[in-house]
Amino acid sequence: MGYADLREYISALDEAGELARVKDEVDWNLEIGAVMRRSYEVGAPAIHFRNIKGYGSEYSVLGAPMGRGRHGYWSRLAIALELDPHISYQELREEFIRRITSPIRPYQVSTGPCKENVISGPDVNLLQFPVPYLDDGDGGRYIGTWATTITKDLDSEWVNWGVYRQAIYSKRRAVGLILPSSHMGQMYYEKYEPKGKAMPFAIAIGTDPCVTIASSFACATRANEADIAGGLRVEPVQLVKCETNDLLVPADSEIVVEGVILPHERLPEGPFGDISGYRTLPRRPRPVYRVTCVTHRDNPILPVAASGGPTNEEQILTCLGTDAQSMQAFAKRGWQVSDCFSPPWMGAHYMAIRTKMPYMGFRDQLISAVRQTTGGRMLPVIQILDDDVEPTDIEMVFHSWITKCHPRRNIHIINETPVLPFVASLEASERDALEDHNRRYAAGSSLFLDTTWPLDWDPVIAIPPRASFVQIYPKEIQEKVLARWHTDYGFPVKEKNVEIRR
Amino acid sequence: MSAGYQFYDTQMQRMDVLKEGAEVEIHVLERETMCSKAVRAKLSKSPDALENAERLHIYGRLGVPLPDTWYIQVLEELEEDELVSDGADVDHLLADMALKPSESFKKPRRQV
Numbered sequence A: 001m002g003y004a005d006l007r008e009y010i011s012a013l014d015e016a017g018e019l020a021r022v023k024d025e026v027d028w029n030l031e032i033g034a035v036m037r038r039s040y041e042v043g044a045p046a047i048h049f050r051n052i053k054g055y056g057s058e059y060s061v062l063g064a065p066m067g068r069g070r071h072g073y074w075s076r077l078a079i080a081l082e083l084d085p086h087i088s089y090q091e092l093r094e095e096f097i098r099r100i101t102s103p104i105r106p107y108q109v110s111t112g113p114c115k116e117n118v119i120s121g122p123d124v125n126l127l128q129f130p131v132p133y134l135d136d137g138d139g140g141r142y143i144g145t146w147a148t149t150i151t152k153d154l155d156s157e158w159v160n161w162g163v164y165r166q167a168i169y170s171k172r173r174a175v176g177l178i179l180p181s182s183h184m185g186q187m188y189y190e191k192y193e194p195k196g197k198a199m200p201f202a203i204a205i206g207t208d209p210c211v212t213i214a215s216s217f218a219c220a221t222r223a224n225e226a227d228i229a230g231g232l233r234v235e236p237v238q239l240v241k242c243e244t245n246d247l248l249v250p251a252d253s254e255i256v257v258e259g260v261i262l263p264h265e266r267l268p269e270g271p272f273g274d275i276s277g278y279r280t281l282p283r284r285p286r287p288v289y290r291v292t293c294v295t296h297r298d299n300p301i302l303p304v305a306a307s308g309g310p311t312n313e314e315q316i317l318t319c320l321g322t323d324a325q326s327m328q329a330f331a332k333r334g335w336q337v338s339d340c341f342s343p344p345w346m347g348a349h350y351m352a353i354r355t356k357m358p359y360m361g362f363r364d365q366l367i368s369a370v371r372q373t374t375g376g377r378m379l380p381v382i383q384i385l386d387d388d389v390e391p392t393d394i395e396m397v398f399h400s401w402i403t404k405c406h407p408r409r410n411i412h413i414i415n416e417t418p419v420l421p422f423v424a425s426l427e428a429s430e431r432d433a434l435e436d437h438n439r440r441y442a443a444g445s446s447l448f449l450d451t452t453w454p455l456d457w458d459p460v461i462a463i464p465p466r467a468s469f470v471q472i473y474p475k476e477i478q479e480k481v482l483a484r485w486h487t488d489y490g491f492p493v494k495e496k497n498v499e500i501r502r
Numbered sequence B: 001m002s003a004g005y006q007f008y009d010t011q012m013q014r015m016d017v018l019k020e021g022a023e024v025e026i027h028v029l030e031r032e033t034m035c036s037k038a039v040r041a042k043l044s045k046s047p048d049a050l051e052n053a054e055r056l057h058i059y060g061r062l063g064v065p066l067p068d069t070w071y072i073q074v075l076e077e078l079e080e081d082e083l084v085s086d087g088a089d090v091d092h093l094l095a096d097m098a099l100k101p102s103e104s105f106k107k108p109r110r111q112v
Helices: A006-015 A032-043 A075-080 A091-100 A183-192 A209-216 A227-232 A312-333 A364-372 A395-402 A428-436 A476-486 B091-098
Strands: A019-022 A046-049 A058-063 A117-120 A142-144 A147-152 A159-162 A168-169 A171-177 A199-205 A238-241 A248-250 A254-271 A284-296 A301-304 A335-343 A350-355 A380-387 A413-415 A444-449 B003-006 B024-032 B034-046 B054-059 B065-079 B107-111
Touching: A006 A019, A006 A046, A006 A075, A006 A301, A019 A301, A032 A046, A032 A058, A032 A209, A046 A117, A075 A312, A091 A312, A142 A147, A142 A199, A142 B091, A147 A183, A147 A248, A159 A183, A168 A301, A168 A364, A168 B034, A171 A254, A183 A199, A183 A254, A183 A335, A199 A248, A209 A227, A209 A312, A238 A301, A248 B065, A312 A335, A312 A364, A350 A364, A364 A380, A395 A444, B003 B065, B024 B065
Parallel strands: A019 A046, A058 A301, A350 A380, A380 A444, B003 B054
Antiparallel strands: A046 A058, A117 A284, A142 A168, A147 A159, A147 A199, A168 A171, A171 A284, A199 A254, A238 A248, A254 A284, A335 A350, A413 A444, B003 B024, B024 B034, B034 B065, B054 B065, B065 B107
């Protein structure tokens, strides 16, 4: 079980029809980004760019490694987990929960493919890799978009793996966004920087996909993502020690960037597309990654994710992680919640929860449970659905919102809550506060929509019955109409499936 | 895309730093490499007013290109203190660096 490395994953994508190999020359300056952006928008395959202008044949880029798939939004994610690419979202989420709750500890090896080339000190040049300039107006060429940034807590054994963006500033320096609310932000702003210590880091680029999946979603604080990655791949991750610090990195990495982040050092960074689908955070001074060493495989492959417009890796994985944590939270409390769904194309701004209300006030408990999860604590919009609305059926979800949501009774605004600074509707001052580590990141507002019928409404005389084919006709009539649909009435064969109410 | 540089209007580097004939120290993105640089430069709205004038493309803080037309003559590239490590002396280096703040804009690297 588990792919040995990124290369095996690329082969699996190819076999499943989820990979395009581009042999013609492409430009790292905007062309690769434009191809990827279009791929996300139309659900085209991942792209292996083999011939990049100004770079030799030994370098290549894997674009959109786990973006919206050809066989569905989650098909490449399913392939990464060695599942059927046509698997339903609910089945995928259940398997995901099963694996992240069965962690497997990694083990250390003496060396690995990532050590095939070692470049340290003055010879380091991040521009040796064909790092694309993705979108016009970006603040630089981002080398860390689909990579695991590894840091260790200053005064404990906690090691964090996360996906944090890094733009190349110069040959041996990168600069990146580290939000104060993130785990790495907690380590840097609350521990290393106040004590005047340099924080060692390693960026593992191009690993087995489960490593990046584990790094992508918001695991609980102090969770060990290396163990979770092992659970996801059903096999331990092999780790190897860095050359210039004591951090351990996946041995199969295509590229490893090592170095330190000094306290109080900032350089301008951004803007860059983010999970919201916009570029929300302005260019401003952010922490600097000073690079001490780069190691890489022969013929390294640089995976690149273009955060921004839907539907990309960050959105798919963040939403799945939040849904999984929420379903775990509901199950832990013994609640009968049928389903929840955060549509990835809504950029981690929204979750719909389907449930049968057992008692008054249950809705507040539901919201509270979601907001206690690491992924759900910053969700700006949560909608509660009655049990007859499937949360992945966005037409019906929106219909519920518009028809059942009483403006006075069912719209709840919670002020002074933490939200992601990427929320597009935030005012500039709110956004600044969320990025300011001195202000403890509680500056936003969140919205909670109750689109369920009130429990004290009489189901016979007060709740309007849904006038739909499957809900207002006797079963016999439904079956009769469906049986005669094509043959007797002459309607076309292809149409949306209709389920008969049992 | 044409060569030259990109300038971003930001909170710490506002548009009003762009003044006709002014000599300024600014952060720009070099279009040839799309990497950042801190430079001492002379600015003008007319390419004829500068030697070796290159186009300076202006962007808002969220990366929206602005229509303003400016030109730049880079007089000097400025570079922060460089980290030099052969990997053998890292512990010592880390200890040193932990006490050393950035010296951004302080050290001229080379004349252009």
